Amino acid sequence: MTLSQVQIIRSLGEALSWFERELSWGVSPSSLPHLTGRIGELYAAMVTRGQMALATNQRGYDVVSAEGERVSVKTITTSTHVTFNHATFDQVDRVIILRILVEENEASIEELLDCPAVQARETMRLSGDKILYYPNARLASRNLSDLSVTAHAMYEKHSVKQLENGTILVEANGSLVEPALPVLRTLASQVRVVCGRV
Numbered sequence: 001m002t003l004s005q006v007q008i009i010r011s012l013g014e015a016l017s018w019f020e021r022e023l024s025w026g027v028s029p030s031s032l033p034h035l036t037g038r039i040g041e042l043y044a045a046m047v048t049r050g051q052m053a054l055a056t057n058q059r060g061y062d063v064v065s066a067e068g069e070r071v072s073v074k075t076i077t078t079s080t081h082v083t084f085n086h087a088t089f090d091q092v093d094r095v096i097i098l099r100i101l102v103e104e105n106e107a108s109i110e111e112l113l114d115c116p117a118v119q120a121r122e123t124m125r126l127s128g129d130k131i132l133y134y135p136n137a138r139l140a141s142r143n144l145s146d147l148s149v150t151a152h153a154m155y156e157k158h159s160v161k162q163l164e165n166g167t168i169l170v171e172a173n174g175s176l177v178e179p180a181l182p183v184l185r186t187l188a189s190q191v192r193v194v195c196g197r198v
Contacts, residue, residue: 012043019039020107023102039075065094
């Protein structure tokens, strides 16, 4: 059964609402892999104007785009890497990797990678029968040098920069810290404590 774009968007909204409800009950995002996976698939179906794959546990891909591309969708929350099955990767035309970010118990979706499978494979490494992708390595190598720094602050070993597109980069001892939000919260708390003593 095919879903209309309106049905896909409504389903995505409902899945995100359920995810946020689970968070409000104290459930860790990493404990909801089935729900985060479904959110990612619905999001990919929406942005590609496609459909969910017809078979349950379809080999290699999750969504078929409006152009007929077979799309493998991976969604993470706290994981540091994404795993693909080497035996079925040749059935994939496009790769979409998403991260669900949680702030104040509200979820947002960040696109980490969206490109043809052949291009994505060049950024991955083989480990046994698995293909591994490390999103933080891509972020660290992403060229943001063309963007102006609109704000910069130092605190202890941390350097915090805000770029003109709103991206906030946190470095500790010269290394990029990902995700940045937990560190920013800790720094904000420490600064308040220090300021309160002055």
